[in-house]
Amino acid sequence: MGEIRNFRSGSQDEPPPHGVGPRRLAAIIVGDIASYSRLMQADEEGTHVRVKRIERDLIQPSIVEHHGSLVKTTGDGFIAIFDSPVEAVRCSIVIQQNLIGRNASLPKHSRIEYRIGVNLGDVIVEPDDVYGDGVNIATRIEGLAEPGHVYISGAIYEQIKHKVVCGYESLGDRKVKNITDPVRVYRVLPDADAVDRTRGRRENALIFLLGITLLIIAAGALWYLLALPHGKMREQAAVPTASPAPAPAPSPPPPQREAAAPMPQPSPSLAASPPPPAPAPSPSAAPVREPEMIAIRGGSFAMGSNDDPTERPVHQTTIKPFSIGKYPVTVQEWNACAAAKACGFAASGRDDAPITNVSWTDAQQYVAWLAQATKKAYRLPSEAEWEYAARGGTQTKYWWGDKLQPGMAGCKDCGDVAAEQPAKVGSFKPNPFGLYDMGGAVDQWVEDCWHRTYQGAPGDGSAWRGPDCTSHVLRSGSWKNDSRYVRTSNRDGYDTNVRYPTHGFRVALDP
Incomplete structure (x- = not known):
């Protein structure tokens, strides 16, 4: 070792x-x-x-x-x-x-x-x-x-x-x-589904060995019948007895549940039965339930705050018109992507709960699949777009004001919220733009690479990328965080390819 x-x-x-x-x-x-x-x-x-x-x-x-x-x-x-x-x-x-x-x-x-x-x-x-x-x-x-x-x-x-x-x-x-x-x-x-895959590999190995054993038994029986002397074969044929039943063919192994590993981009299925009677329908052929979107008119605002060093300097940013998801992406919406084999795992939980435990790469798989299936330019919002939408035209600490109010968001000290999982989407009041859960519920991935401050940030609302981008930005805070994370200016970074239980996302769309 x-x-x-x-x-x-x-x-x-x-x-x-x-x-x-x-x-x-x-x-x-x-x-x-x-x-x-x-x-x-x-x-x-x-x-x-x-x-x-x-x-x-x-x-x-x-x-x-x-x-x-x-x-x-x-x-x-x-x-x-x-x-x-x-x-x-x-x-x-x-x-x-x-x-x-x-x-x-x-x-x-x-x-x-x-x-x-x-x-x-x-x-x-x-x-x-x-x-x-x-x-x-x-x-x-x-x-x-x-x-x-x-x-x-x-x-x-x-x-x-x-x-x-x-x-x-x-x-x-x-x-x-x-x-x-x-x-x-x-x-x-690291992948929560890895236990199932490990168990599945062991089961596959056992089924393979069982199949080989049955094949050996069948081959031995066939060899024995062919190797009998012709005289004995004739004698046995002369005796009025029932002919021996043919050796049972080995049963094919039962179909295994496919556990797709996380992939950087969705891959269409290449499997086909030779010769195929007709081409298999593509995942995009089935109708896709699109997330409900809210159109944002765009405008200028002061982005950031002086509450935390990572939120400085406060800078003027101009946002072009775009649309953003009314809610975070739900378990049901995510599982449609998983069923199309374009997302890396099937999620458990209530259909109307936000999807959690996704990496930034997972979120990119979903928006790529959604864009392909609908022929629309779905994507993750930029960090500037997210904050502009979250503020809803306000400049206060929270979209509803500067003081925490019970029942306005899903966070650890925001009121009576279940600690083990987030509430279903839309459980709290919408902000002035009609958007739900723009603060609390789940941390939400955006397109931007993580930078420790806003020094050098673009002022046109576009995503701030970089050549060596191993971490990306999260906004909103989650049901497991306290209220300081729910502030509209709060921001954090996390490793691009790593899943975490409180991380989700919502989608954006160009006009």
């Missing part, structure tokens, strides 16, 4: 060299590059430069964005600590998924892949290191992990199992070096 090198020596079995620092309960991430020695032997300088670039551009920013602290890095790995197990696991998933993108164009033998282990434990924190069994266990779990995967301890699993929407595969209790008790280990599968 790879070497355990000396960068961990301070974090394993030796006592801290300069007395005992403060203790704290922390979620510990240990990451290590698989096959590091082979990569260094093949290209020492090139590998060193690539690793440092990954640390600078990916690992360190991801740790900071998820509110963790990088303890140290060396040539082949890193250690980080977090107050929140949820943020530690989210950070680990983001690192691995972004590495997949970086490695996509590289041959397998030259890819830099990390194994990551995460544990929760009481540790001793020094200025440049961390000590204790909590770190030791994270290190051993990382040693069990496959390249490109995140493995977590049972202690982490118990903290996050209802808070991070992932698949989890239990690997059972493992005995690890220098730890007395066995450690329960889980593999993290």
Whole structure:
């Protein structure tokens, strides 16, 4: 599984060299590059430069964005600590998924892949290191992990199992070096549908083996009949007995539920039965229920606020006429796309609830399918369009005023709102433009790349893109956030390809 090198020596079995620092309960991430020695032997300088670039551009920013602290890095790995197990696991998933993108164009033998282990434990924190069994266990779990995967301890699993929407595969209790008790280990599968796919692969393997077994039995019976001496065949034919029944043909395996993986663009089906009697109808042939849209006349407004550094500077922005969804996209609308095999998964929940747990890439799949099926230019709104529509012609903190009012939005401290799921769309009052849930309900993806401030933002209402766009903007806040996120100027960023339970979207349309 790879070497355990000396960068961990301070974090394993030796006592801290300069007395005992403060203790704290922390979620510990240990990451290590698989096959590091082979990569260094093949290209020492090139590998060193690539690793440092990954640390600078990916690992360190991801740790900071998820509110963790990088303890140290060396040539082949890193250690980080977090107050929140949820943020530690989210950070680990983001690192691995972004590495997949970086490695996509590289041959397998030259890819830099990390194994990551995460544990929760009481540790001793020094200025440049961390000590204790909590770190030791994270290190051993990382040693069990496959390249490109995140493995977590049972202690982490118990903290996050209802808070991070992932698949989890239990690997059972493992005995690890220098730890007395066995450690329960889980593999993290970032897609919530991954458990079903893993189970489906196992079932497919069993069905395949069963089919092979039946074929062998049938072939053996046929060989036996053909190999009988002709005399015995004649004798048996002379006896007035019923002829033996032919060996049963193996039953074809039952059709498997197709679990489509997330894809960057919708793909039409290429399967056809040779020779096809007629071409199969395309997904767009069936009528599509379009989201209800509200036409926005356009105009100018002061975008942003001084309430948060990310919302500065306040700047004048002009919006052209466009239409935007009256509600966030619902589960029913999303599942129409999933049924057409253009969206990556089928959602569960009430049909009239907003779709959740979608990445920005998932949202792009939906608008691409909707545009193709309707022959209309559906898209995500720009961040400027979203804020202009959310304000409804106002310049106050919320569209209804500067004070929070109960029953106006779906958020954690906005009133009596169910904590486990968002209310159905349209449960609260519309804003002056007739739009629902423009604040609370679900976080909503927009087209723009994430920028930490508005410095340099376009003033024409267009989406603010960039050459290296690994994160995109979210607006609105959600039913799990408090009211400061419901402000019309509030903005946040999140990793482009990562799903999260409170993330949804609404669509826009040019005139």
